[in-house]
Amino acid sequence: MSGTVSYHSGVSAEDCVARGYERRGMAIAARRWRGGGGEIDLIARDGDGLVFVEVKASRSFARAAERITRRQMVRVMTAAQEFLADEPKGQLTDIRFDVALVNGIGEVDILENAFCA
Numbered sequence: 001m002s003g004t005v006s007y008h009s010g011v012s013a014e015d016c017v018a019r020g021y022e023r024r025g026m027a028i029a030a031r032r033w034r035g036g037g038g039e040i041d042l043i044a045r046d047g048d049g050l051v052f053v054e055v056k057a058s059r060s061f062a063r064a065a066e067r068i069t070r071r072q073m074v075r076v077m078t079a080a081q082e083f084l085a086d087e088p089k090g091q092l093t094d095i096r097f098d099v100a101l102v103n104g105i106g107e108v109d110i111l112e113n114a115f116c117a
Contacts, residue, residue, distance in 0.1 A: 013055050013057035014041055017053065017108055018044075020108055021053070026046050030043040037075055038076060038079040039075075040080060041055040041100075042055065042100075050093055050095045052080045054073075054076055056068060056100070061109050076115075
């Protein structure tokens with residue numbers, strides 16, 4: 001039962017984050033996109049560029065942020081390279097990696113370019 005609750009909680013958090021990107025004028029290109037390198041929670045189109053979004057939900061923003069590991073970032077970046085293979089500009093597409101933190105009451109904090117550090 002706990003796995004089902006976690007799944008639905010994750011989907012709800014991703015939906016909330018997706019709506020936020022759409023309000024900012026971005027189209028959602030993919031949800032839970034899976035490639036050989038791993039899964040990307042959300043991919044948004046920002047003009048000619050792409051934003052790859054990792055969504056983390058927990059009781060607080062701090063707890064959600066603690067759940068992001070270097071290994072996970074590498075998996076997302078590997079999957080992003082695979083996704084770019086089907087884009088018109090391929091690896092030359094403008095991209096960024098965001099992390100969207102969702103707390104226990106549904107508030108969202110987006111960390112833009114979170115993987116650049």
